[in-house]
Each structure stands twice: as C-alpha cells, then as structure tokens.
Amino acid sequence: MIAIQSKDAPKWQLGLLFLLFVAVIVVAIMVVMHRHQSRGLFVQSQKLTKQHNILIAQWSRLKLEQGVVLNEIYVERRARRDLGMSIPKAKNIKMVKE
Numbered sequence: 001m002i003a004i005q006s007k008d009a010p011k012w013q014l015g016l017l018f019l020l021f022v023a024v025i026v027v028a029i030m031v032v033m034h035r036h037q038s039r040g041l042f043v044q045s046q047k048l049t050k051q052h053n054i055l056i057a058q059w060s061r062l063k064l065e066q067g068v069v070l071n072e073i074y075v076e077r078r079a080r081r082d083l084g085m086s087i088p089k090a091k092n093i094k095m096v097k098e
Contacts, residue, residue, distance in 0.1 A: 068074060079085040
C-alpha cells in the first residue's frame with residue numbers, strides 16, 4: 001500500500017486521490033443497485049413465465065371444450081333434451097315456393 005504523507009504530496013495529488021476514492025464508492029453503490037434491480041427483474045420474469053404457461057394451458061382446455069361444444073352430435077342431443085326439438089317427419093315438412 002502506498003502511504004501518502006501530507007508533507008511530501010502536492011495538494012492536487014491529495015485531491016485526485018479523494019476524487020478517485022469517491023468515484024470508487026459511487027461505482028460500488030451503482031453496481032449493488034443494478035444487481036438488486038436485475039434480481040427483481042429476474043423474479044418478475046419468472047412470475048410472468050409461470051403465468052404465461054398457465055394461460056397457455058387454459059387456452060388449450062378452452063379450445064378442446066370449444067371442439068366438444070361445436071360437435072354436431074352434442075348440439076343435436078342438447079337441442080333435443082333442453083329445447084324439446086326433434087327432426088320433423090316427412091308429412092310435417094311443407095315446401096314453400098316463390
């Protein structure tokens with residue numbers, strides 16, 4: 001370690017040494033702040049990735065459900081059961097001409 005004695009060192013060297021000391025402290029504080037921010041962003045990224053995966057799984061389930069609901073057999077069965085609908089007999093069908 002270099003020992004600077006105030007008698008031998010000119011004033012500008014002491015000022016430069018103090019300025020360098022302050023710069024090192026400021027840079028060290030900035031590094032700590034950036035690392036903390038980086039960790040926070042990483043945690044947020046992990047949460048968003050988890051939420052993204054959950055939403056993709058939910059979307060897949062909804063698409064499967066949509067396929068089932070749009071299935072003709074399902075629609076016909078539901079129309080018969082809930083609405084009391086049925087396919088009309090041939091004698092009940094009337095043709096309308098222009």
